[in-house]
Amino acid sequence: MSWILILTLAAIVFFNRYVFLEPNVPLKIPGIINKALKYSAPCLLTAICGPIILMDHGVVREFPMNPYFLGAVVSVIIALLIRNIVSAVLLSLGVFYLINHFMG
Known part of the structure; x- marks a missing residue:
């Protein structure tokens, strides 16, 4: 039963991706939906x-001593300043681990 469910779900996912990504399929998404999908991520x-x-x-965590919140704020600031995804992620992880180590 579980194999049938897994294969069925795999077929559904494949079909959904195939329909939208195959250039030969004449399916066009309306502009309003395409604009709305930009906010999905x-x-x-x-x-x-x-x-x-x-x-x-x-x-709910305490805000003055919340290392996760402080790490998120620092990560946003780093991402805005650096503008390089890999460097921002690595630096943000390092800063978060330091904050978590000293506050946790």
């Missing part, structure tokens, strides 16, 4: 990172 990242940064086991 930031919304998804916010939905994933928000609870990690703000909560700890279902309880």
Whole structure:
């Protein structure tokens, strides 16, 4: 049963990606939907990172001593200043681990 479910889900994912990525398929997304899809990645990242940064086991973390919040703020500042994804991620990870080590 689980193999059938896995193969069915794999076929659905493949079909969805094939339809939108194959250039020979005459499917055009309307402009309003294409514009709205540009916001999907930031919304998804916010939905994933928000609870990690703000909560700890279902309880809101303290803000003055929250290393995750401070690390997120520093990461945003680093990303705005550096404008290089790999360097910003590596530097942000290093700063977060230092903050977490000294505050945790």
